Amino acid sequence: MSTRVPQGVSAEVFEDAKARMRAVVGRRWVIDEESQGLASYYDIYSPASEMTTAPSAAVAPANVEELQRVVVIAHELGIPLWTTSAGKNYAYGGPAPREAGMVVLDLKRMNRVLEVDTESAYAVVEPGVSYFQLYEHLQKNKIPLWIDCAAPGWGSVLGNASERGVGYTPYGDHWMMQCGLEVMLADGTLFRTGMGAMENSNTWNLFKYGYGPYLDGIFSQSNFGIITKMGIWLMPEPPGHMPFMITLPREDDLHMATDILRPLKINMVIPNGVLTPDLIWESATKVPRSKYYTGKGPMPDSARKKMAKDLDMGQWNVIAGLYGPQPIIDANWGVIRDAFAKIPGAKFYTGDDRPGDVSWEYRKKLMRGEPNLTEFNLMNWVGGGGHVNFSPISPTTGDDAVKQYEMIRSRAHEYGFDYMGEFAVGWREMHHIFMLMFNRTDEAETKRAYELFSLLIDEAAAEGYGEYRTNLHYMDHIAKTYGYNDDALWKLHRRIKRALDPKGILSPGKQGIWPLES
């Protein structure tokens, strides 16, 4: 049995809590032994020891009623619960809590697809429903709707949306496509947002706003409540679809490509999120680094050039899709081709071009909502298992793209790492995802990765770039960079936390929101 206990809770009280929780969910579903599955809640990817965030136990209720009873016990005894579900949330800390000793509240058993409305194109899901599961449900029942999934197909539909993750079809902004929540507060109170607050509502999952203040947003990336059900809009299967990739031969092409993309996105010529991965990101799912370079430090230009030539990849690679009737696809593709043809050496690929190209295949699947796990092959690049995502937001301009790229690449190289990154253009902004890969079995390298990440937070903030999401170990650090007017926003978060969860039992420290005066 784990000897860890939640901070501030006596061993005696903790044993009492576990016994009472076992009486609710059954012995099997309160896990406090490493050999019985507790180790599956460890964060084994971050640049810090998994013991710094190892939970004392995990509890897995099967339904809302059991969850309510567990939460009431935790509330009464002051047991901190860290919520997770089907997803693994790797690169951001996995299912592990902020502090060692907290109890993981695992909602994986609450995994029912409660409803799919084929006509109005939405589903209602519980937290444990994965992308694979929802996709299979639609396939099995021959429902002509697409899901939009994150790259890791084992992720939770609800969990990813509530973390404000993104996908690859025109429905890629997952929180935007969410409609209607059921939420439980720290004292066990259950309520529904928007139209769901009506007893006999028939539009809970059709109209987001309801009547009165719109609350859904405060339950995303938050610890104010536990989302127990969520409506998610699904995309009707389009009459046509054409994925495309444009490879760009020079690093400098990033500037022009980004400026070309901005109006194409704002005017919705390209309806889905456009990705611009660099050479290494797009190659790493296909080959390990050691095939081209086994030396220390970042991969040299000569090796990069050989890899680009062998794999027929660009230094940057623009990836997106077109959807709808064929004449509309053809017209929009003409506009896009003309725009990118201004970049010397740009090469254009669509649909069945590039047979056998593993990365192109999984990108195409994602752009039509087919979940898979191929992107995990990025971890084969270095092979040591460690990875953490640095994810700043920036304007969609060539100047910003190049500035961010140069800033992060130069620091990564200084610390001995490759730059592996991609820009994801949304409605107006870009998510810049820098995947920091390191060998976690190498202590010195892991330490360097930790330090590099911290430095990047400060340097990005100094230039006005803030992260949209982060790993457990950097939540407080990043919260501090959102400090306008004497930390007014975070003070407000804490006031809300105090009002809704006065004992601070729900996911303490999530995004830097700690309870009370801690």
Place this chain on the structure above:
Amino acid sequence: MVTRRTFLQGAAATGAGATLVAEPTLAGWLEAGGPVVAVVDQRVGSGRQFSEALRSQGIAALADEHDPAIVLARLAEEFAPGGYTVIGLTQMATFLIAERTGMDNGLNLAWRGDHRLLPNGQLQHRLRGRAETMSALALDRAGDSWAYSLGQHLVAARLPGGAEEQSITTAVARPRQQTGSLVSWVLVPRA
């Protein structure tokens, strides 16, 4: 005769650091009638050697392709949770996904070996195991055929329990059979 119960009790008998928790042998599990499946990256020569060694002991290998979800979904469909043992030689991504999927399906990690190409081109094996197991594996003498040797001996070896990690660096200048780092692993049913 090793029964399934005896095997599982053996697997539970020793706790260990990190996530290595068992001390059974695959041979024991096979003798107890438990299914053993292998997942092997057969795109590389070392993987093909490993598969060959397992096949000679009656263990069939599923090919690990570019999407690890496919092979892992097949295992989950084919067997009841906690009702099978999986042995693998794969790249890192498949190992990490297999370990996590295994934990969700009643399995624990009983063996992990990291087989890394070093910047100087040599191959390093980082293993956690008993001295006699390490000696039997003979990886330091196997050179470019290390994966065959590992496959031959891992089935009979007592899995590591709380033993110390050992590091063996082979003198192979640049392994012909391997272009990237590999991980060997065994997942066994939880008691």
